Amino acid sequence: MAPRSRLLARSWFAIVALIGVIGFALQFYLLFTGGADANSGETGATAPLGVRFFRLFSFFTIQSNVFVLVASLLLVFRPRLGPVMRVIYHDAVLSIAVTGLVFSFVLDPTLELRGEAAVVTTLFHNVIPVVFLAGWLLWGPRRLWTWRSTLWAFAWPLAWIIGCFAVGAATGWYPYAFLDPSIAGLGAAVGGAAIVFGLAVVLALITLLIDRKVPAITASGDTRRDDRGEAALTAARR
Numbered sequence: 001m002a003p004r005s006r007l008l009a010r011s012w013f014a015i016v017a018l019i020g021v022i023g024f025a026l027q028f029y030l031l032f033t034g035g036a037d038a039n040s041g042e043t044g045a046t047a048p049l050g051v052r053f054f055r056l057f058s059f060f061t062i063q064s065n066v067f068v069l070v071a072s073l074l075l076v077f078r079p080r081l082g083p084v085m086r087v088i089y090h091d092a093v094l095s096i097a098v099t100g101l102v103f104s105f106v107l108d109p110t111l112e113l114r115g116e117a118a119v120v121t122t123l124f125h126n127v128i129p130v131v132f133l134a135g136w137l138l139w140g141p142r143r144l145w146t147w148r149s150t151l152w153a154f155a156w157p158l159a160w161i162i163g164c165f166a167v168g169a170a171t172g173w174y175p176y177a178f179l180d181p182s183i184a185g186l187g188a189a190v191g192g193a194a195i196v197f198g199l200a201v202v203l204a205l206i207t208l209l210i211d212r213k214v215p216a217i218t219a220s221g222d223t224r225r226d227d228r229g230e231a232a233l234t235a236a237r238r
Helices: 003-032 049-056 060-077 083-105 115-139 147-153 155-171 186-213 228-237
Strands: none
Touching (some): 003 049, 003 115, 060 083, 060 115, 060 155, 083 115, 083 155, 083 186, 147 155, 147 186, 155 186
């Protein structure tokens, strides 16, 4: 890839990372000053600061944006993606796509946020999903994922779902109402989790197909997979 294209690719993901940093900085400011959580609308009067931070990072949206931030920084500073980094990148693509879709069609549209909280929720739910996924389509890299790496990418979503129900059973708090058996009913809560997981499976198949069959609009010669780790493992097995 030409130096100019390489610079554009890294600049794009640097912008994504900057948006993520701004979003987290604003959300942390709100938590420390008693303002609203941009996911639930809870304020400092609802729970202690430590509990609010724990709840913040229990949201799928927040964890998805953490993956996006890490993946974007990797593509800026270390574009040769090894086996673990490929899984992180796939998790970022899948989870932020789920975040955008679920926020648009499933979550409560009546939640009203103002000021910085409204800015944060817009960044996390609308801006970052569009910009990050556009960067993936534009710059790639392609031929990055395998069936094995895709299966590994589902380790985190499964752990998140199990963790939600385990913490909810112990504390009575769930990050989303559609997962709360006391609100939605046990069958509906399990069904809601299954629907979200099924959506992730469908998106995984779509992204894997794009990765294998659809060239990047602007081919990325520098942001490509690094198979040295897998090659070493293969050699060791022999």
